[in-house]
Amino acid sequence: xxxxxxxxxxxxxxxxxxxxxxxxxxxxxxxxxxxxxxxxxxxxxxxxxxxxxxxxxxxxxxxxxxxxxxxxxxxxxxxxxxxxxxxxxxxxxxxxxxxxxxxxxxxxxxxxxxxxxxxxxxxxxxxxxxxxxxxxxxxxxxxxxxxxxxxxxxxxxxxxxxxxxxxxxxxxxxxxxxxxxxxxxxxxxxxxxxxxxxxxxxxxxxxxxxxxxxxxxxxxxxxxxxxxxxxxxxxxxxxxxxxxxxxxxxxxxxxxxxxxxxxxxxxxxxxxxxxxxxxxxxxxxxxxxxxxxxxxxxxxxxxxxxxxxxxxxxxxxxxxxxxxxxxxxxxxxxxxxxxxxxxxxxxxxxxxxxxxxxxxxxxxxxxxxxxxxxxxxxxxxxxxxxxxxxxxxxxxxxxxxxxxxxxxxxxxxxxxxxxxxxxxxxxxxxxxxxxxxxxxxxxxxxxxxxxxxxxxxxxxxxxxxxxxxxxxxxxxxxxxxxxxxxxxxxxxx
Amino acid sequence: xxxxxxxxxxxxxxxxxxxxxxxxxxxxxxxxxxxxxxxxxxxxxxxxxxxxxxxxxxxxxxxxxxxxxxxxxxxxxxxxxxxxxxxxxxxxxxxxxxxxxxxxxxxxxxxxxxxxxxxxxxxxxxxxxxxxxxxxxxxxxxxxxxxxxxxxxxxxxxxxxxxxxxxxxxxxxxxxxxxxxxxxxxxxxxxxxxxxxxxxxxxxxxxxxxxxxxxxxxxxxxxxxxxxxxxxxxxxxxxxxxxxxxxxxxxxxxxxxxxxxxxxxxxxxxxxxxxxxxxxxxxxxxxxxxxxxxxxxxxxxxxxxxxxxxxxxxxxxxxxxxxxxxxxxxxxxxxxxxxxxxxxxxxxxxxxxxxxxxxxxxxxxxxxxxxxxxxxxxxxxxxxxxxxxxxxxxxxxxxxxxxxxxxxxxxxxxxxxxxxxxxxxxxxxxxxxxxxxxxxxxxxxxxxxxxxxxxxxxxxxxxxxxxxxxxxxxxxxxxxxxxxxxxxxxxxx
Numbered sequence: 001x002x003x004x005x006x007x008x009x010x011x012x013x014x015x016x017x018x019x020x021x022x023x024x025x026x027x028x029x030x031x032x033x034x035x036x037x038x039x040x041x042x043x044x045x046x047x048x049x050x051x052x053x054x055x056x057x058x059x060x061x062x063x064x065x066x067x068x069x070x071x072x073x074x075x076x077x078x079x080x081x082x083x084x085x086x087x088x089x090x091x092x093x094x095x096x097x098x099x100x101x102x103x104x105x106x107x108x109x110x111x112x113x114x115x116x117x118x119x120x121x122x123x124x125x126x127x128x129x130x131x132x133x134x135x136x137x138x139x140x141x142x143x144x145x146x147x148x149x150x151x152x153x154x155x156x157x158x159x160x161x162x163x164x165x166x167x168x169x170x171x172x173x174x175x176x177x178x179x180x181x182x183x184x185x186x187x188x189x190x191x192x193x194x195x196x197x198x199x200x201x202x203x204x205x206x207x208x209x210x211x212x213x214x215x216x217x218x219x220x221x222x223x224x225x226x227x228x229x230x231x232x233x234x235x236x237x238x239x240x241x242x243x244x245x246x247x248x249x250x251x252x253x254x255x256x257x258x259x260x261x262x263x264x265x266x267x268x269x270x271x272x273x274x275x276x277x278x279x280x281x282x283x284x285x286x287x288x289x290x291x292x293x294x295x296x297x298x299x300x301x302x303x304x305x306x307x308x309x310x311x312x313x314x315x316x317x318x319x320x321x322x323x324x325x326x327x328x329x330x331x332x333x334x335x336x337x338x339x340x341x342x343x344x345x346x347x348x349x350x351x352x353x354x355x356x357x358x359x360x361x362x363x364x365x366x367x368x369x370x371x372x373x374x375x376x377x378x379x380x381x382x383x384x385x386x387x388x389x390x391x392x393x394x395x396x397x398x399x400x401x402x403x404x405x406x407x408x409x410x411x412x413x414x415x416x417x418x419x420x421x422x423x424x425x426x427x428x429x430x431x432x433x434x435x436x437x438x439x440x441x442x443x444x445x446x447x448x449x450x451x452x453x454x455x456x457x458x459x460x461x462x463x464x465x466x467x468x469x470x471x472x473x474x475x476x477x478x479x480x481x482x483x484x485x486x487x488x489x490x491x492x493x
Numbered sequence: 494x495x496x497x498x499x500x501x502x503x504x505x506x507x508x509x510x511x512x513x514x515x516x517x518x519x520x521x522x523x524x525x526x527x528x529x530x531x532x533x534x535x536x537x538x539x540x541x542x543x544x545x546x547x548x549x550x551x552x553x554x555x556x557x558x559x560x561x562x563x564x565x566x567x568x569x570x571x572x573x574x575x576x577x578x579x580x581x582x583x584x585x586x587x588x589x590x591x592x593x594x595x596x597x598x599x600x601x602x603x604x605x606x607x608x609x610x611x612x613x614x615x616x617x618x619x620x621x622x623x624x625x626x627x628x629x630x631x632x633x634x635x636x637x638x639x640x641x642x643x644x645x646x647x648x649x650x651x652x653x654x655x656x657x658x659x660x661x662x663x664x665x666x667x668x669x670x671x672x673x674x675x676x677x678x679x680x681x682x683x684x685x686x687x688x689x690x691x692x693x694x695x696x697x698x699x700x701x702x703x704x705x706x707x708x709x710x711x712x713x714x715x716x717x718x719x720x721x722x723x724x725x726x727x728x729x730x731x732x733x734x735x736x737x738x739x740x741x742x743x744x745x746x747x748x749x750x751x752x753x754x755x756x757x758x759x760x761x762x763x764x765x766x767x768x769x770x771x772x773x774x775x776x777x778x779x780x781x782x783x784x785x786x787x788x789x790x791x792x793x794x795x796x797x798x799x800x801x802x803x804x805x806x807x808x809x810x811x812x813x814x815x816x817x818x819x820x821x822x823x824x825x826x827x828x829x830x831x832x833x834x835x836x837x838x839x840x841x842x843x844x845x846x847x848x849x850x851x852x853x854x855x856x857x858x859x860x861x862x863x864x865x866x867x868x869x870x871x872x873x874x875x876x877x878x879x880x881x882x883x884x885x886x887x888x889x890x891x892x893x894x895x896x897x898x899x900x901x902x903x904x905x906x907x908x909x910x911x912x913x914x915x916x917x918x919x920x921x922x923x924x925x926x927x928x929x930x931x932x933x934x935x936x937x938x939x940x941x942x943x944x945x946x947x948x949x950x951x952x953x954x955x956x957x958x959x960x961x962x963x964x965x966x967x968x969x970x971x972x973x974x975x976x977x978x979x980x981x982x983x984x985x986x
Binding site: 060062122134138139165177179180183184186196197198200201202203204207208225249251277278279280282283286287315316317346347348349350351352353355356358359360365384386387388392393394397421422423424425426474475476478 | 553555558573626627629632639658671672673677689690691692693694696698700701742744770771772773774775776780808809810839840841842843844846847848851852853858865879880881885886887914915916917918919945960967968969970
């Protein structure tokens with residue numbers, strides 16, 4: 001038998017077995033809890049035959065946009081009592097009239113009509129609905145919410161929404177969000193899944209993710225969460241193999257007890273990055289008229305997030321940056337032993353600001369071993385071996401290559417922060433290949449700080465680096481915040 | 494006689510006269526102190542005949558780039574003992590050989606040669622030099638610095654640098670920075686002047702300013718400040734009529750006492766926004782090998798900035814954002830009476846985050862008067878009049894127009910924060926004109942939060958808004974930080 005062999009006595013064996021059994025049992029419990037909602041939600045993304053209730057002819061209407069987006073990849077059945085045909089598809093007066101089996105209905109009718117429409121879905125035995133329509137708790141129409149709930153319960157229908165933007169899945173080519181593609185760019189495939197209580201915020205971040213080349217697996221805008229809520233989606237995403245990191249925008253948690261229990265378990269398996277809206281009294285008040293819920297005390301939430309191992313970010317812009325860095329470290333299977341950062345820069349000022357922010361974000365400055373120092377002295381005479389290492393304004397691509405390469409086997413460095421001020425004269429576009437090769441070697445995680453210059457007609461270096469899968473930030477502060485969050489989570493695990 | 498007429502008794506008149514005289518005297522003192530350095534520094538930017546010492550033929554060399562940039566608008570005399578002609582210009586072995594009067598020499602030779610070159614400039618009676626060359630205090634060559642100082646003093650030459658990037662002036666068309674235009678975009682004319690101890694940082698921010706359409710008046714990279722330092726530049730810029738707002742990146746202040754005295758006076762006349770590098774012990778340590786100076790205790794600096802009325806920003810990215818907003822308010826002559834903000838949004842989540850950040854940055858949420866509420870009720874039925882006002886995801890350009898217009902004469906609102914999620918379906922490009930018209934009315938300052946989407950092939954709304962002179966931010970956090978800083982300064986004035 002190959003493998004590790006240890007001599008153990010009876011008592012020790014007993015203890016070990018007990019421990020293992022306990023661990024396995026625990027795993028089982030975790031799995032059971034987590035499994036329960038799996039198929040229910042998976043069915044949303046796997047749906048092939050989809051009814052769009054409230055489908056519209058007018059290109060500007062929600063019921064039109066959603067039909068158009070879905071029909072690109074799915075079999076779609078428009079439902080509208082006032083039309084015979086929409087976009088050359090046969091149109092039905094009611095879902096009940098559809099001949100085929102329907103996996104999912106997307107509902108975009110006036111809120112008053114929603115309960116009745118759901119009842120018809122029930123009669124047609126449609127197992128899942130996404131309710132886009134707004135006009136429920138968020139405008140004080142609790143009566144309508146109650147009616148809707150009753151209808152859903154009666155037929156055992158799983159529902160996302162109401163008052164939401166819809167859902168999106170890059171792997172299943174499911175595009176069920178009601179914003180036109182010429183306004184919201186769809187992100188590429190990737191390991192980040194995003195649950196958002198807010199629709200427009202979700203769409204804006206999705207657009208931003210596409211711009212920044214952050215790959216997205218699933219996006220779920222769940223609005224008022226009258227049926228399925230953030231807990232159900234967490235349970236599902238922890239099992240979803242395309243999801244490596246989970247991002248959340250929440251204002252309020254529907255079921256606190258369940259959330260705490262679940263988050264504790266899930267965050268051990270996949271990192272969860274959370275941004276909370278309504279952290280001030282006034283912001284909290286504003287949540288009521290948004291998704292019809294009060295956000296509660298910010299400090300309580302902060303405590304819950306900490307206790308459950310969630311990573312809370314304080315700025316909206318940090319949400320995906322932290323997630324992207326996490327995804328990179330998980331995908332490339334880096335083993336992180338500490339929070340010791342080496343900075344390499346070609347601008348002294350940026351080096352100083354980076355240092356300030358490494359310290360502010362509770363990381364430490366790496367100290368190089370004698371071996372690495374020797375390599376530096378040999379390969380880069382004239383460059384003083386400090387932290388930050390300043391390659392100076394007259395640096396070349398080659399100097400970056402030599403400097404970073406010298407660090408790749410350095411045990412005293414856990415992550416390299418590369419400041420690349422592309423504005424200096426001797427750097428050329430080939431620096432992208434230099435950095436990509438280093439990144440692809442997967443020897444040490446790197447983070448690049450470089451200012452994007454997208455308005456000019458010259459090389460957009462950020463875009464090119466991002467295309468190669470390199471994690472980039474515009475400012476040292478952003479990079480350091482993300483690094484601090486990621487390393488903090490990994491080291492406390 | 495037209496004008497205001499008041500009856501006053503003798504005692505009162507005396508008091509008033511005393512006050513006015515005191516004020517005028519104070520002004521005089523301020524002027525005197527500030528005036529001293531005016532012509533000295535103005536001559537740098539007004540220079541017409543410029544010698545480039547260390548001019549080079551090779552397109553990649555600093556001495557070539559600076560020659561090329563300057564010769565576009567000025568009369569340039571290349572100096573290089575090993576060349577007869579560079580870019581079809583006659584080349585001189587030494588400045589002494591130049592037949593014409595020289596206003597300014599830009600020096601880009603090896604540091605060891607700099608003192609001798611300066612002596613030659615002295616002999617040629619050149620009043621001003623910009624020393625680009627590095628290799629002085631920042632690498633421990635204090636001996637060279639001493640020699641350089643001695644030479645400058647002997648001939649009474651005013652010097653910027655060494656170890657700097659050069660200077661730039663959009664109004665005088667003076668482009669004396671050593672980075673090629675295809676790598677660093679030059680910003681348009683505008684009211685922000687920027688003094689930077691760090692060169693590469695300066696260049697990167699200049700590039701960024703151009704990208705974001707922030708107009709720049711003067712840029713001064715002053716490096717080791719062996720002769721002229723930040724105090725001299727402050728003294729100069731307060732008098733410069735093209736400069737409305739002063740931005741500074743500093744690591745260390747050379748003459749603390751003078752700085753405090755001066756900053757106190759200048760900041761009463763023009764706002765000074767400062768970002769300090771080296772605010773942690775480790776960052777501080779790193780400043781030594783950058784510009785050859787220790788940055789000192791961060792808390793002391795923070796105290797000085799506060800005491801002198803400087804606006805300190807904690808993030809590099811905030812430096813120009815704050816400046817831009819300040820410039821706008823000064824240019825459009827808004828009278829600000831408080832920090833009461835009204836938020837208008839088309840995304841509930843963004844509204845909530847904006848609210849959180851208004852509060853975090855020590856502003857308050859405006860409460861609308863009965864009159865304004867009536868206008869809203871009349872013009873925008875169905876939109877609940879709260880703060881934030883949510884125009885909802887189906888908003889149109891018209892709805893924005895009506896909502897903002899209703900606020901322009903509202904006395905309870907000091908600034909309007911407009912969240913514009915362009916991703917929602919019914920907004921069109923014409924929203925730019927809607928907002929521009931409101932902005933141009935100069936009735937109430939507006940700040941727009943909108944995510945840029947520069948990678949797509951669709952409308953880049955941020956760029957279009959910025960082109961119209963509207964102050965834009967990508968995230969609510971950034972906008973609120975800038976608003977908080979600006980309103981804080983104005984209200985404490």
